[in-house]
Amino acid sequence: MKPFFFGESAAPLYGVYHPPLVSPARKEAVLLCAPFGQEYMRSHRAYRQLALLLSKKGYPVLRFDYRGTGDSGLDPEQVTTEDWIQDIRVAAEELKHMSQASNLCLVGLRMGALLAAEAIKRHPDELNADRLVLWDPVLSGKDYVEEIRSTIGAIGPSPTNCIDQENTLHYNGFPMLATFREILNRYDLRSEIPGIRKLLHVVASETESSQALKRLWSQYASYAFALRECPGNWNFVDEFGGILLPQPVIQEIVNWITTGE
Amino acid sequence: MKELVVRIGKPTPLTTIFTVPKELDSSLPAVLIFNSGVMHHIGTCRVSVTIARELAARGILSARFDFSGIGDSESRSGTKPFEESSVEEIKEVMDYLQDKKGIDQFIVYGLCSGADASYEIAKIEPRVVGMVQIDPYVYKVPAWYLYHYLPRLFDPGVWHRVYQKLTGRFTPTKRMREDVGEDFVEMPSYIRVFPPREDVAKGLQQAIDNDVAMYTILTAAVSYTVNRASQYRQSFKDVAFRDLLKVEYYPTLEHILTNPEYQKVIPNRICDWMEQRALQCKKERQPALAKAG
Numbered sequence: 001m002k003p004f005f006f007g008e009s010a011a012p013l014y015g016v017y018h019p020p021l022v023s024p025a026r027k028e029a030v031l032l033c034a035p036f037g038q039e040y041m042r043s044h045r046a047y048r049q050l051a052l053l054l055s056k057k058g059y060p061v062l063r064f065d066y067r068g069t070g071d072s073g074l075d076p077e078q079v080t081t082e083d084w085i086q087d088i089r090v091a092a093e094e095l096k097h098m099s100q101a102s103n104l105c106l107v108g109l110r111m112g113a114l115l116a117a118e119a120i121k122r123h124p125d126e127l128n129a130d131r132l133v134l135w136d137p138v139l140s141g142k143d144y145v146e147e148i149r150s151t152i153g154a155i156g157p158s159p160t161n162c163i164d165q166e167n168t169l170h171y172n173g174f175p176m177l178a179t180f181r182e183i184l185n186r187y188d189l190r191s192e193i194p195g196i197r198k199l200l201h202v203v204a205s206e207t208e209s210s211q212a213l214k215r216l217w218s219q220y221a222s223y224a225f226a227l228r229e230c231p232g233n234w235n236f237v238d239e240f241g242g243i244l245l246p247q248p249v250i251q252e253i254v255n256w257i258t259t260g261e
Numbered sequence: 262m263k264e265l266v267v268r269i270g271k272p273t274p275l276t277t278i279f280t281v282p283k284e285l286d287s288s289l290p291a292v293l294i295f296n297s298g299v300m301h302h303i304g305t306c307r308v309s310v311t312i313a314r315e316l317a318a319r320g321i322l323s324a325r326f327d328f329s330g331i332g333d334s335e336s337r338s339g340t341k342p343f344e345e346s347s348v349e350e351i352k353e354v355m356d357y358l359q360d361k362k363g364i365d366q367f368i369v370y371g372l373c374s375g376a377d378a379s380y381e382i383a384k385i386e387p388r389v390v391g392m393v394q395i396d397p398y399v400y401k402v403p404a405w406y407l408y409h410y411l412p413r414l415f416d417p418g419v420w421h422r423v424y425q426k427l428t429g430r431f432t433p434t435k436r437m438r439e440d441v442g443e444d445f446v447e448m449p450s451y452i453r454v455f456p457p458r459e460d461v462a463k464g465l466q467q468a469i470d471n472d473v474a475m476y477t478i479l480t481a482a483v484s485y486t487v488n489r490a491s492q493y494r495q496s497f498k499d500v501a502f503r504d505l506l507k508v509e510y511y512p513t514l515e516h517i518l519t520n521p522e523y524q525k526v527i528p529n530r531i532c533d534w535m536e537q538r539a540l541q542c543k544k545e546r547q548p549a550l551a552k553a554g
Contacts, residue, residue: 003266003276003333012264014278016333044301044332070303071264071278071310160519173306173519243299 001051006094011073013087015064016048017098018055025058028131029101030257031092032063033119035110036144037174039234040069042243043109046250050107053254060099064091076175080183081115081141088119092127105131105257110234111144111184113137118187121194130197131260133253134189136232137201139209141184145169145176151235172235190216200256201225204232204246224260228252262317269326270353276333277326277354278302280313285322288546289539290366290390291358292316292323293351295375297517301332305372305517308528312370315532321539322364324354328378347378348385355388366390366542368535373516374453383473384464391538392468393476393531396516400458400496401486408488458496466500474541476534477508478527482516507534 005012051061065072068079108116113134138144167178217223228248268274302325313323327334368391369379376394383392490510
């Protein structure tokens with residue numbers, strides 16, 4: 001793996017490129033779009049594992065941090081999801097440049113799925129993505145914020161999980177400013193994603209929202225749904241620093257990408 | 262400020278992020294920031310990034326790196342326990358900085374297992390001049406019982422629960438928990454076991470004898486062992502800390518620093534201490550350097 005900074009020098013993006021480990025390399029590269037907050041922390045290992053397995057199958061893979069997250073430039077208070085859509089576009093360009101791949105498969109976990117779909121809608125020609133994997137996806141920005149709010153309601157507000165006087169939502173150690181939420185609220189998965197030839201919707205457990213998406217999309221021949229039951233609570237914070245590694249889902253994604261070309 | 266990714270060591274390098282100040286002064290110590298458990302090098306709630314960038318703004322270089330097998334560093338072959346491999350890997354990063362940047366003094370920082378790695382290197386490595394630990398090894402002292410139980414004697418709620426328990430009417434509150442099979446969770450390969458107190462006291466004394474200044478932060482996570490800052494010093498009363506130890510206890514601070522207020526306060530306090538220590542070390546070595554020059 002090759003960690004590096006790319007993008008604009010004022011606010012560079014941190015990425016880790018996994019070159020294909022077998023030849024000939026595939027013509028399709030895979031871009032991994034990260035989730036938000038504690039979910040990002042908890043999924044780092046799973047994304048690394050996914051990238052490694054795909055690179056062993058000949059795929060060039062890039063995982064990266066949006067601005068204001070991870071090692072990338074800026075602070076969370078300085079960015080919105082509009083910036084993150086741009087970051088996906090920049091990362092896609094970088095990946096194509098590094099790998100010389102002609103087209104892309106985007107993989108998004110939780111909010112990363114919503115952002116990946118939104119990026120394809122906005123920049124279909126630049127991304128040239130024809131396959132998309134939605135992993136435990138967030139259906140819409142509104143739903144996601146509502147999910148966090150109701151979780152806070154259920155466990156009771158605390159200094160860690162609350163909406164502060166400046167209307168910033170704090171959840172498990174990561175802030176979501178009012179402007180950030182306002183923009184996020186505009187995104188919705190339940191509309192057509194242009195140019196996508198094949199789509200995998202994979203979940204670790206069935207929920208109302210996963211069933212709703214399945215009902216909506218199962219009419220399309222390009223849509224595939226997979227349930228691989230295993231723990232999938234990306235927001236859980238334990239005392240030992242254990243992070244989630246849902247092998248059945250990771251394997252399902254690798255199989256689908258490898259065999260579904 | 263500039264951030265660079267450097268891969269240190271062969272054949273399996275350690276992924277390291279250098280946060281370099283605009284003007285680098287290599288007579289100042291650099292700060293080495295360690296992983297906590299299996300969390301990658303950005304640190305819990307990205308606090309390591311906050312600290313690194315703040316230090317660069319104050320003119321201090323820092324290196325955040327992943328130990329082998331963690332985050333963006335691949336696993337190295339071999340079966341050395343973390344206590345040994347972490348020390349070797351820290352030395353590799355120190356050697357690199359000494360060789361490439363001419364920096365030969367270091368302040369080490371870590372939370373939880375990172376605090377343990379800080380302790381392991383501080384007790385043996387003469388280039389370490391400072392150590393910041395969040396929730397390091399600490400041991401219970403008799404005063405803990407006093408502060409723990411005395412307030413409860415006057416709490417009617419406690420007496421009510423005792424009565425309920427005695428009469429069989431007590432139902433424990435269901436704690437938020439997650440039942441996750443081990444196959445689905447990546448657990449740290451390093452399982453934290455506190456060494457005998459006497460061993461840690463000896464190690465701390467070795468570090469102090471090497472003039473390693475220490476800043477220790479205790480959170481609510483260790484409140485089962487400590488409920489006053491002074492108890493840290495009491496638990497190591499056989500260590501002559503001199504004026505090299507500063508301890509703070511935050512009873513409402515969570516172990517992984519999720520509280521947004523503390524996310525501002527704690528990195529700032531850490532950077533204040535590190536800056537002060539760095540400047541002090543620079544000042545102390547100036548006469549020696551002048552003599553040598």
